[in-house]
Amino acid sequence: MQPPASPVRLVDIVFPGDTNHHGTLFGGVALAHMDKVAFLAASRHGRASFVTASSQKIDFAQPARHGDIVEVTGRVVRVGTSSLDVEVELVAEAPVSGERRLCTRGRFTLVAVKGGGVRLPLPPVPAYDEEPADVLRMVDIVFPTQTSHYGTLYGGDALKMMGKAAFIASTRHARGVMVMAASDRIDFTSPIREGEMVELSAQVRMAGRSSVRIGVDLAAEDLLTGARRHAATALFTMVSVDGDGRATPFPGR
Amino acid sequence: MQPPASPVRLVDIVFPGDTNHHGTLFGGVALAHMDKVAFLAASRHGRASFVTASSQKIDFAQPARHGDIVEVTGRVVRVGTSSLDVEVELVAEAPVSGERRLCTRGRFTLVAVKGGGVRLPLPPVPAYDEEPADVLRMVDIVFPTQTSHYGTLYGGDALKMMGKAAFIASTRHARGVMVMAASDRIDFTSPIREGEMVELSAQVRMAGRSSVRIGVDLAAEDLLTGARRHAATALFTMVSVDGDGRATPFPGR
Amino acid sequence: MQPPASPVRLVDIVFPGDTNHHGTLFGGVALAHMDKVAFLAASRHGRASFVTASSQKIDFAQPARHGDIVEVTGRVVRVGTSSLDVEVELVAEAPVSGERRLCTRGRFTLVAVKGGGVRLPLPPVPAYDEEPADVLRMVDIVFPTQTSHYGTLYGGDALKMMGKAAFIASTRHARGVMVMAASDRIDFTSPIREGEMVELSAQVRMAGRSSVRIGVDLAAEDLLTGARRHAATALFTMVSVDGDGRATPFPGR
Numbered sequence: 001m002q003p004p005a006s007p008v009r010l011v012d013i014v015f016p017g018d019t020n021h022h023g024t025l026f027g028g029v030a031l032a033h034m035d036k037v038a039f040l041a042a043s044r045h046g047r048a049s050f051v052t053a054s055s056q057k058i059d060f061a062q063p064a065r066h067g068d069i070v071e072v073t074g075r076v077v078r079v080g081t082s083s084l085d086v087e088v089e090l091v092a093e094a095p096v097s098g099e100r101r102l103c104t105r106g107r108f109t110l111v112a113v114k115g116g117g118v119r120l121p122l123p124p125v126p127a128y129d130e131e132p133a134d135v136l137r138m139v140d141i142v143f144p145t146q147t148s149h150y151g152t153l154y155g156g157d158a159l160k161m162m163g164k165a166a167f168i169a170s171t172r173h174a175r176g177v178m179v180m181a182a183s184d185r186i187d188f189t190s191p192i193r194e195g196e197m198v199e200l201s202a203q204v205r206m207a208g209r210s211s212v213r214i215g216v217d218l219a220a221e222d223l224l225t226g227a228r229r230h231a232a233t234a235l236f237t238m239v240s241v242d243g244d245g246r247a248t249p250f251p252g253r
Numbered sequence: 254m255q256p257p258a259s260p261v262r263l264v265d266i267v268f269p270g271d272t273n274h275h276g277t278l279f280g281g282v283a284l285a286h287m288d289k290v291a292f293l294a295a296s297r298h299g300r301a302s303f304v305t306a307s308s309q310k311i312d313f314a315q316p317a318r319h320g321d322i323v324e325v326t327g328r329v330v331r332v333g334t335s336s337l338d339v340e341v342e343l344v345a346e347a348p349v350s351g352e353r354r355l356c357t358r359g360r361f362t363l364v365a366v367k368g369g370g371v372r373l374p375l376p377p378v379p380a381y382d383e384e385p386a387d388v389l390r391m392v393d394i395v396f397p398t399q400t401s402h403y404g405t406l407y408g409g410d411a412l413k414m415m416g417k418a419a420f421i422a423s424t425r426h427a428r429g430v431m432v433m434a435a436s437d438r439i440d441f442t443s444p445i446r447e448g449e450m451v452e453l454s455a456q457v458r459m460a461g462r463s464s465v466r467i468g469v470d471l472a473a474e475d476l477l478t479g480a481r482r483h484a485a486t487a488l489f490t491m492v493s494v495d496g497d498g499r500a501t502p503f504p505g506r
Numbered sequence: 507m508q509p510p511a512s513p514v515r516l517v518d519i520v521f522p523g524d525t526n527h528h529g530t531l532f533g534g535v536a537l538a539h540m541d542k543v544a545f546l547a548a549s550r551h552g553r554a555s556f557v558t559a560s561s562q563k564i565d566f567a568q569p570a571r572h573g574d575i576v577e578v579t580g581r582v583v584r585v586g587t588s589s590l591d592v593e594v595e596l597v598a599e600a601p602v603s604g605e606r607r608l609c610t611r612g613r614f615t616l617v618a619v620k621g622g623g624v625r626l627p628l629p630p631v632p633a634y635d636e637e638p639a640d641v642l643r644m645v646d647i648v649f650p651t652q653t654s655h656y657g658t659l660y661g662g663d664a665l666k667m668m669g670k671a672a673f674i675a676s677t678r679h680a681r682g683v684m685v686m687a688a689s690d691r692i693d694f695t696s697p698i699r700e701g702e703m704v705e706l707s708a709q710v711r712m713a714g715r716s717s718v719r720i721g722v723d724l725a726a727e728d729l730l731t732g733a734r735r736h737a738a739t740a741l742f743t744m745v746s747v748d749g750d751g752r753a754t755p756f757p758g759r
């Protein structure tokens with residue numbers, strides 16, 4: 001009944017608004033990322049509403065720097081009747097060198113809120129499969145900007161996330177500074193509802209010497225039922241640029 | 254019955270949190286801006302709840318840079334029975350030189366959600382009037398920070414937007430680095446409700462050699478009925494400063 | 507019946523996204539901070555839903571700079587039957603030198619929205635006690651990221667705020683560039699509801715030559731009833747670092 005488990009992974013970029021004077025990520029922001037991933041991993045496993053009860057001691061071994069890609073991964077490692085533990089690690093990746101550092105790791109305990117059709121005990125600790133390395137998968141919660149009438153949504157946040165996924169996937173392919181050169185036709189097949197989990201998959205479709213086409217799919221997932229549906233597809237052309245913004249071949253090719 | 258149509262225009266500043274390593278605006282953020290403008294242009298035209306169905310191919314000809322003013326303008330260019338197309342262009346303007354570059358242009362298809370008193374077919378393609386160039390008009394959607402009791406709102410986001418309008422209008426007048434020196438009495442005549450469209454108008458009221466007074470009006474507009482009401486008025490004194498933050502005459506005067 | 511009054515104080519850091527080309531805080535952002543504090547001071551005093559009616563003339567005497575700590579303090583200074591005035595001042599503090607500058611001061615008039623058990627006339631102008639200087643107290647409104655089912659919340663925003671409080675308290679103690687080295691076990695004793703006011707208290711628990719442990723408590727307060735409850739406790743180890751990110755003794759010790 002349970003889908004094959006894959007770890008929940010959030011991928012983001014370290015922006016200047018989240019860094020201190022030395023350009024490294026604030027600890028509180030790292031903790032907030034980690035808690036979000038713990039929440040999503042718990043929800044996906046238990047299909048219940050969870051609240052964070054506590055986090056264990058967390059050491060910050062390495063800083064994440066402005067411009068780094070941060071990858072925050074959560075895995076359920078202990079399950080009780082109505083609570084579970086999620087192990088979360090945060091890895092920083094230098095965009096151009098690709099060097100990766102484990103910055104911090106932590107364990108969060110979350111408790112399922114009873115009621116509303118929640119089935120206890122929670123399912124046992126899952127076995128996790130690793131995904132193929134050639135697809136970038138990243139999750140998030142979307143809080144779509146919403147008008148007060150009929151809950152109508154527009155796609156702005158989804159576009160921003162798809163653009164970010166294309167940026168990260170193309171940076172990993174090219175290890176250069178990438179900019180968006182074109183967006184092909186984008187289709188929104190299904191609106192995303194507030195508070196839903198989204199999962200983005202980004203993959204290289206065609207690669208040249210200085211440009212690469214990245215296909216991005218966006219799926220929406222109801223956290224309680226696990227029902228998934230396709231929400232949008234995009235195809236972006238990303239180009240490697242030099243310091244003056246001119247197209248330049250990928251470094252080292 | 255339809256008010257005289259003016260294009261929907263969103264004006265913003267490129268902040269470091271929205272740029273890549275080379276200080277240019279992320280493509281995904283540009284797309285999110287464009288979709289928001291498409292949504293507002295569609296709503297204002299059709300007075301219905303719209304969802305984005307697709308965007309056509311979009312080319313990014315020029316980058317927008319950190320500190321640039323970006324102007325995103327949407328015009329309804331095709332209308333079907335229950336769907337329409339909005340042409341959106343994004344122009345970047347260097348704040349001090351005033352140089353403007355068309356960065357990108359795109360076409361978005363939006364569909365009216367049926368129900369709730371929506372009248373179909375949608376009205377025909379409007380003729381757009383250009384506004385007088387001496388008034389800066391900019392729209393946005395306000396999501397006022399809101400307490401859970403009685404939907405009470407406070408004015409923080411409105412103040413932030415009025416300050417931004419004054420910054421942009423004074424920068425265009427003076428072509429220098431402007432800071433706020435004073436805010437006259439501000440009156441909030443009507444609270445803004447969540448999800449409403451707001452339109453800001455900013456205009457030079459009095460200009461000196463190193464300072465300028467900018468009047469800013471904020472109107473709120475119900476997206477479905479088109480009902481508009483005045484929400485707030487402010488008068489800001491903006492001063493041109495040099496690298497040490499001292500008042501300095503406007504460049505080239 | 508009224509608790510002993512303490513001024514409402516919001517403490518934040520000036521981030522690059524809120525500054526102009528010269529790295530000083532946008533006036534509109536300062537106004538938004540001030541209005542939020544006026545709202546919280548009014549709510550805590552009157553235990554009613556308030557809307558901002560107007561602000562008096564506000565002069566910006568000094569700029570706040572990127573990296574500064576900003577402290578925005580509000581005190582109720584006039585009370586009518588159903589309206590009141592809050593005097594708000596914004597002080598910027600250079601993180602390393604500790605130098606403080608009064609940047610601006612303003613007076614906001616807020617009106618209590620009638621209905622819902624609001625008791626008028628409002629209580630008289632309170633006498634304010636100053637808090638002990640060795641505890642950093644700061645308030646905010648939390649808009650916890652929330653799923654659509656059962657209003658379940660997760661703790662991300664709370665963690666971010668607790669991390670910020672630890673950063674500010676340790677910076678004030680050490681007057682160096684501080685990074686988080688570890689977070690001890692964090693307990694969330696009570697979830698925070700959307701729109702509640704939170705108050706953080708951060709205090710030095712143990713201080714070494716290059717590191718300091720900061721205890722942070724988070725309390726949630728219902729704006730209308732004034733009911734307070736403990737929400738979370740954390741203990742962070744903050745370390746002073748040099749330009750290469752290596753631990754270094756606190757400056758001047």
